[in-house]
Amino acid sequence: MGRYFRNLWEGIYTVLVGMKVTWRHLFTPAVTIQYPDVKLKLPERARNRLYVNMDDCIGCDQCSMACPVDCITIETIKSTPDVDLGLTSVGTKKRLYVSRFDIDIAKCCYCGLCVPPCPTECIKMTDVYEFSEYNRKNLIYSFSVMTRAEIDQAKLKLAAYEKEEAARKAAAAATRATAGPGAPAKLAPSASSGAPARKPLPPLPSRPASTPAKPATAPVGQPPTPASPAEPSVPKTEAPDNPDTKP
């Protein structure tokens, strides 16, 4: 009979001990949240998904070069002088069209190394961490705001400008070659020959101080003797100087 009541008491006691733990945790603050209905506030400097403000991007490629996993792809097109792309928010002049700015966030390791090199502070890490996708390709974020037509137009315009510039330079070179017979005549003989024509060189007596440059050419020009005529003219100027100084 006594054993019966002892077992009864032990049963009640163990239930009370278990309920004690339950009652104690019933009034302690909860440490879990009902995600995704409730979300924790991330630290201010949390590194999550990247964002690029294309209004400030100048296409300098600094962020791409800093990325250790090459997950940033940038393509740019030079603007022609007649186009004003405006300024960034920090006052930097934009000279390039950014036709492509892709970040493969699936490769990103959230190191944050791409952020500090940016001169216009337009690439930054946000607190967005919910961007899972079923298709891996959807993790490639394209930030460029240019349409295909705008890209083609910018490329065509640049190609036309470069062609025009090349033609202008060629025309300028041609006119320079034809209009300036005196200057090229002096240059040509120096390369080939023209020993007698070197007499105009003596007017440079003030350079004897730079004698080291002349002896350097003398030994080299063994067969091209015409090159030497310029050198003897210098020592001639030095000779009179020495006698003058001695007395």
Ligand code: SF4
């Ligand atoms: S956070 Fe790191 S890995 Fe991600 S894009 Fe920037 S540099 Fe590359």
Ligand code: SF4
């Ligand atoms: S470093 Fe900044 S400005 Fe330069 S390409 Fe990257 S995001 Fe654009």
